[in-house]
Amino acid sequence: MTTFRPKYITFDCHGTLINFQMAEAARDLYAERMSEQKMLQFIADFSAYRLDEVMADWKPYAEVVHNALTRTCKRNGIQFKDEDAQMVYERVPTWGPHPDVPAGLAKVAKEIPLVILSNAMNSQIMSNVEKLGAPFHAIYTAEEAQAYKPHFRAFEYMLDMLGCRPEDILHCSSSFRYDLMSAHDLGIKNKVWVNRRHEPANPYYGYTEIAGISALPGVVGL
Numbered sequence: 001m002t003t004f005r006p007k008y009i010t011f012d013c014h015g016t017l018i019n020f021q022m023a024e025a026a027r028d029l030y031a032e033r034m035s036e037q038k039m040l041q042f043i044a045d046f047s048a049y050r051l052d053e054v055m056a057d058w059k060p061y062a063e064v065v066h067n068a069l070t071r072t073c074k075r076n077g078i079q080f081k082d083e084d085a086q087m088v089y090e091r092v093p094t095w096g097p098h099p100d101v102p103a104g105l106a107k108v109a110k111e112i113p114l115v116i117l118s119n120a121m122n123s124q125i126m127s128n129v130e131k132l133g134a135p136f137h138a139i140y141t142a143e144e145a146q147a148y149k150p151h152f153r154a155f156e157y158m159l160d161m162l163g164c165r166p167e168d169i170l171h172c173s174s175s176f177r178y179d180l181m182s183a184h185d186l187g188i189k190n191k192v193w194v195n196r197r198h199e200p201a202n203p204y205y206g207y208t209e210i211a212g213i214s215a216l217p218g219v220v221g222l
Contacts, residue, residue: 003221004190007164008137009108012149012173013118016194017105017213018128019098022046025088030078038076046072051177054119054148061121061142065089092120093127098196100212102133107217113137115169117158119148119178138162150182172216176202192219 014020023043031039049068053059066085073080105114116139118125125141138161142148145157159166166187173179174196183191184205191207201209208219 003219004170005220006112006170006190007168008113008115008162009170009172009216009220010115010117010158011171012175012179013116013120013125013128014092014095015178015196015198016172016174017097017101017116017132018095021091021095022050022088025091029084029087033078034076042072042076042078045075054142055151058142058146058148061092061119061124062086062089064148093124095128096131097133098212100214104213104216105132105134107222108220109134109136111222112220115158115162116140117149117154118142119154149178152182152186155182155186155188170220172213175199176205180205180207192216 011017026043026046027039030042034042046068049071050064053064053068065088066082069085069088070080108114114134114136116125116129116136118139119142120128122141122143125139129136129139140158140161142154145154147153147157149155162169167189169188170190170192171179171183171188172192172194174194176193176199180191180193189206191205193201193207193209194213195201195209195211210216210219
């Protein structure tokens with residue numbers, strides 16, 4: 001990708017900027033009840049069921065976590081308790097950024113407005129954003145859009161609120177399945193994949209790969 005100076009850089013938040021620790025939460029709850037091999041399968045199942053839950057009609061994220069954890073426990077023969085799901089949900093706003101994030105964001109924010117599009121609840125997201133150490137022009141949530149990514153409606157809501165077209169932005173995410181595939185299909189040509197090693201590369205979708213947000217200023221010529 002040649003150097004592109006967008007009107008906005010838009011970001012996924014949890015996983016890309018915030019160190020998303022669902023796997024660690026699951027380990028804290030269930031690791032003593034199963035082998036390491038089974039724990040790895042449990043974590044993979046929990047991730048897959050969360051994606052499946054957000055593909056349905058919008059519902060509060062607490063229900064996404066609850067339903068996904070219920071289904072994961074059933075599949076793996078583990079007793080489910082409501083308070084386990086509540087614990088996981090309440091951890092979300094306590095998580096902070098990956099180490100590479102604050103300095104890279106701060107440098108870019110001096111020149112280009114930053115925007116977040118997050119699969120979060122309004123009551124949670126600001127606690128995470130405050131830990132990022134950079135100013136944001138706007139923060140949009142699935143709760144506001146009444147749609148979770150990867151639904152197109154979440155992205156369309158953000159574009160409508162910004163008053164811009166897909167070609168005006170640079171979208172940055174660590175996830176193809178939640179972000180970059182939908183961004184591609186919607187005509188967002190300028191994309192950055194932050195390789196956090198939780199998904200394999202997929203060059204078909206056209207992006208610049210970086211290892212962390214510290215490399216983002218170079219992508220936009222800063």
